[in-house]
Amino acid sequence: MPKVKIPPVLRAQTGGQSVVEAAGDDVGAVLNALTEAHPDLARQLFDDAGDLNRYVNVYLNDEDVRLLDGLGTAAKEGDTVVILPAMAGG
């Protein structure tokens, strides 16, 4: 199963876990599996139309999925999905 890295600001919604395994053969399916297991994440990741919120960057391994096939980007065993909101702390 692909792994999903959860940023600090969303870990309250995953019970404190920073890495969660989620099944799916594309990034959208992986994120859906993630939000099924942790429903509070859905509102943070997706807008009402089901698209990724623009303030959340999602990477498959080291590539921004928006520059690949978006939520349709194929994911496989061993891949890492990184959820990355901007941080401002200094």
Add this chain to the structure above:
Amino acid sequence: MTPPTDVKTRASGADLISRAKDSIEEVQPTEARDQAADGAILVDVREQHEFEERHIEGAVLVPRGHLESRIEQFVPDRSGRVILYCATGIRSALAAKTMMEELGYEDVASMAGGITLWRDRGLPVVTPRALTQEQKERYSRHVLVPEIGLEGQLKLLDAKVLLLGTGGLGSPTALYLAAAGVGTLGLVDDDVVDASNLQRQVIHNTDTIGMAKTESARKAIEALNPDVKVEEHATRLDASNVIELLEQYDIVVDGADNFPTRYLLNDASVRLKKPVVSASILAFDGQISTFVPFEGPCYRCLYPTPPPPELAPSCGAAGVLGVLPGIMGLLQALEVVKLVTGAGTPLIGRLLLFEALGTEFTELKVKRDPDCPICGPNAPEIADEDLGKFPDYDLFCAG
């Protein structure tokens, strides 16, 4: 009396020099100039102090006494054309013999008459600025590293770097850039030192609690390195002062603690084409990237809109491990040194994440966004008062 037999075989210094010159190729200064223009590497084998007084432009310094230990750093290719010179052509002849016969270089020549004849022929030399004796001692470990060297140190001394924030990130960055001899450090911060800062903001100390952070930081910097000129800007960056402030500096280090400042800085830095080394921290996580306008992506290419307040807590609200900004701030200082000296590969187009609990680094690619409203090809003109703004500007958390 019969003299000892080895006296006959012992050569004088003059003999050795003469034999060396016979066994190597010598070129005239004009030939050396032409060949250097065609790609031959010019190596000055004199001592550091002679090189500092004057040398031929483009030459690298490898004193003859360090030839065996250092030449490979500067001339890794043993088959390429190399021309050595010294003051008069003697040390370079001996060094050329060593390089050909003992170090395996295949195409080495010595410049006849050295830099003395070069100058007599009316050819140009550069007379670089030198370090003072005190600076030579202070920066000796930089000068020894080929990637920095004297030239890099002089660039650092000439550099003007603006630090946005003298807090968690700005403290270590300022200390190490000051130690490195960055000639001018501008400090932007309108805060005063609080006891709760001292767990991570190491440029301040117990005695400076209650003092303006810029003043507290200036005192620490001046105690560390009197070469550094500190400019205090005890103000908050806003649309009315950002352009004027940035114009005075070469590089900006973003250690701001809020999104409005980060977007404002980005928009102004793109307009002025100033590189920004940007880092942020929260709890155990840090991010860093270097934004060089039009060469790589800008902050808005990476983060087109800020997150809503519930996803953007400040360190004051969420806490931060004190060591974390030390690590991220020093990565920022490293980026600045690389940008100033030209050494290495900066984090342009790369976002480096650090997770402190697992001690884990993750690198992500960041590309320029063709639709970026600030650095994209179709970006509109933005009035000064609109820098840093976006539709939901007032909605999100400030600090």
